[in-house]
Amino acid sequence: MSSASYPIVTGSKKGIQLDPRTKLLLLLTITTLMFSTSNEGIMNLVKPLLSLVPFILILSERRFQTAAKYLILYAACFALERVALIWASGLPSFVLLAVTSIMTRFAPGIMMGAYLIASTSVSEFIGAMERMHLTEKIVIPLSVIFRFFPTVSEEYQAIRDAMKMRGIRFGGKNPFLMVEYRLVPLIVSVVKIGDELSAAALTRGLGAPGRRTNLCRIGFHAQDLMAALFCVACFALFLLQPQIAFWGGVRG
Amino acid sequence: MNNKIQAKDLINLGLFTVLYFVIGCCVAIPIGFVPIFLPVLGALWALITGIPFMLFLTRVKKFGMVTIMGILSGLLMGLTGMGFWGVPLGAVFGLLGDLILKSGGYKSAKKSLLGYAVFSLWMVGTYIPMYFMVEDSWASFAASFGEEYADQVMAVMPMWSIILVIAGIFVFAISGGLLGKALLKKHFAKAGIA
Numbered sequence: 001m002s003s004a005s006y007p008i009v010t011g012s013k014k015g016i017q018l019d020p021r022t023k024l025l026l027l028l029t030i031t032t033l034m035f036s037t038s039n040e041g042i043m044n045l046v047k048p049l050l051s052l053v054p055f056i057l058i059l060s061e062r063r064f065q066t067a068a069k070y071l072i073l074y075a076a077c078f079a080l081e082r083v084a085l086i087w088a089s090g091l092p093s094f095v096l097l098a099v100t101s102i103m104t105r106f107a108p109g110i111m112m113g114a115y116l117i118a119s120t121s122v123s124e125f126i127g128a129m130e131r132m133h134l135t136e137k138i139v140i141p142l143s144v145i146f147r148f149f150p151t152v153s154e155e156y157q158a159i160r161d162a163m164k165m166r167g168i169r170f171g172g173k174n175p176f177l178m179v180e181y182r183l184v185p186l187i188v189s190v191v192k193i194g195d196e197l198s199a200a201a202l203t204r205g206l207g208a209p210g211r212r213t214n215l216c217r218i219g220f221h222a223q224d225l226m227a228a229l230f231c232v233a234c235f236a237l238f239l240l241q242p243q244i245a246f247w248g249g250v251r252g
Numbered sequence: 253m254n255n256k257i258q259a260k261d262l263i264n265l266g267l268f269t270v271l272y273f274v275i276g277c278c279v280a281i282p283i284g285f286v287p288i289f290l291p292v293l294g295a296l297w298a299l300i301t302g303i304p305f306m307l308f309l310t311r312v313k314k315f316g317m318v319t320i321m322g323i324l325s326g327l328l329m330g331l332t333g334m335g336f337w338g339v340p341l342g343a344v345f346g347l348l349g350d351l352i353l354k355s356g357g358y359k360s361a362k363k364s365l366l367g368y369a370v371f372s373l374w375m376v377g378t379y380i381p382m383y384f385m386v387e388d389s390w391a392s393f394a395a396s397f398g399e400e401y402a403d404q405v406m407a408v409m410p411m412w413s414i415i416l417v418i419a420g421i422f423v424f425a426i427s428g429g430l431l432g433k434a435l436l437k438k439h440f441a442k443a444g445i446a
Contacts, residue, residue: 024331031333094400109333137316140259141324144266145273152274183303184439187271191307191445194267198260207259 015060015119020128022224023116026053029231031109033238042237048078050234051104054111061119070111077103113149122147127214140206147197152190159185257314265317268308269324276301290382291409294375295420302428305368306436307445313358315350318367322346322374334378341377345370365429372425376418383414 018026030050033043051074058067077100084097122143129139159182168181205212276297283289283296312318322345326338349371356363382389386406393402 027331031331035333098401105333113331137257137262137320138323140262141266141269141320142327144263145270145324145328148267148270149274152270179300180435183275184435187304187307188440188443188445190271191267194263195445198263201263202259207262 015062016057016223017221018057018227019218019220019224020116020120020125021132022220022227023112023120024128025231026227027109027112027116029234030054030112033234034105034108042241046234046237047104051078051108053230054108054115057115057119058111061115070107074104074107077107117146117149120146121216123214124216124218126212127216127218130212130214131218144194144197148190148194151193152186155189155193156182156186159189255314257316261311261314261317264308264311265320265324268304268311269321269328271304272301272308272321273325273328275304290405291413291417292420294372294379294417295424297375298369298372298421298425299428299431301372302368302425302430302432303435304432305371306364306429306432307440309353309358309364309368310436310440312353315354318350318353318371319343319346322349322371326374326377329378335381337377337380338374339377342374345372345374361433365426365433368429369422369425372421372428373418375421376414379414379417382409383411 030053033050034047055067055071055074058070080096081100081104084093084100087093125146126139126143129142134142162185163181168178201207279296279300280293283293308321322342323339324342326336326340326342329338330336349367352363352367352370356367358364382405390402390406393405
């Protein structure tokens with residue numbers, strides 16, 4: 001994610017254009033259904049379909065390498081998870097099951113979140129939140145959170161590299177010191193960046209009285225409708241799962 | 253002094269919520285692999301996040317900021333698939349934490365430890381499905397980690413242990429707060445960001 005860019009002009013973007021609210025809905029559907037449901041019956045179909053969503057979106061942005069890596073990783077874990085479920089016995093299969101099922105549960109959500117952050121500018125995000133009539137007290141912190149996830153990971157990588165050069169790494173004598181060596185610089189640099197961001201945003205009129213205008217073109221189109229219908233269908237299948245299994249049982 | 257929350261406060265709020273959440277997750281995700289550690293997860297979270305939270309408190313001087321942080325943390329938990337119980341609990345415990353901090357004028361050291369410990373109780377929200385929807389969560393654990401894991405999780409979490417979870421979060425939050433205060437003195441004040 002270190003190469004994440006923040007497109008400013010809506011018109012210059014590649015790929016399927018979705019409203020930020022639609023992206024949030026997709027993210028919510030993926031994380032909720034992936035995490036809280038079992039692997040039985042119809043969910044065997046719904047889950048792989050859901051995990052294809054970030055793949056399609058990333059592919060449409062022409063980031064082929066990322067898309068391929070994600071697809072291969074997910075497919076491998078999905079297959080291994082099935083293998084482990086069938087031959088479930090003993091410690092090795094338990095470890096395999098734990099690792100693969102965590103991967104298959106988290107990877108789609110993480111990819112969708114990364115896509116959401118990389119493909120949406122902060123302005124678009126604020127515009128969408130304001131359309132949802134959320135109060136400023138939630139919108140501003142949320143957009144800062146949104147802006148800072150990539151920053152935290154970049155800073156963390158930089159600090160890790162610096163520590164490596166000086167020969168400080170995990171597994172040392174004192175794990176508490178280790179935490180201190182990593183956390184303190186991370187917190188200091190993120191807070192400094194935050195202060196600068198805050199000064200920049202305030203001089204550009206954030207928090208000024210009066211209504212903010214927004215240049216971003218935000219609105220629902222055909223692709224948003226399709227994505228929303230897809231989410232509703234997935235939730236419906238999930239909720240109707242017992243009934244579907246019952247009908248299946250009657251027929252079989 | 254102006255007591256209304258302004259844009260600058262809101263930016264700080266977002267900033268520290270990210271730090272709070274990311275640092276907490278750094279601890280929670282590797283530990284979450286091991287079922288017997290699930291009950292202490294919240295406590296460890298509260299321990300490590302004491303560091304960013306104490307720094308956050310040096311910038312909180314207005315009523316409501318801790319409440320909003322609770323709501324936002326709950327929202328982030330929900331978006332990452334842990335269920336949305338964190339949002340109402342974040343609002344309630346955030347508000348209680350805010351009241352405690354306010355009673356100390358956002359300056360008292362003891363009140364800030366107590367306020368942080370009460371605020372941390374919002375983490376109980378992530379345990380609600382495990383305790384009050386036992387069958388659902390057993391099925392969910394069994395499907396993704398195998399029945400052995402599910403049995404183990406349920407075995408280490410009988411109903412009465414929620415009291416231990418709550419007590420654990422509270423006690424570890426206080427130690428986390430002390431840890432945060434110590435680091436604050438040792439590093440952050442020196443670096444000029446506290």
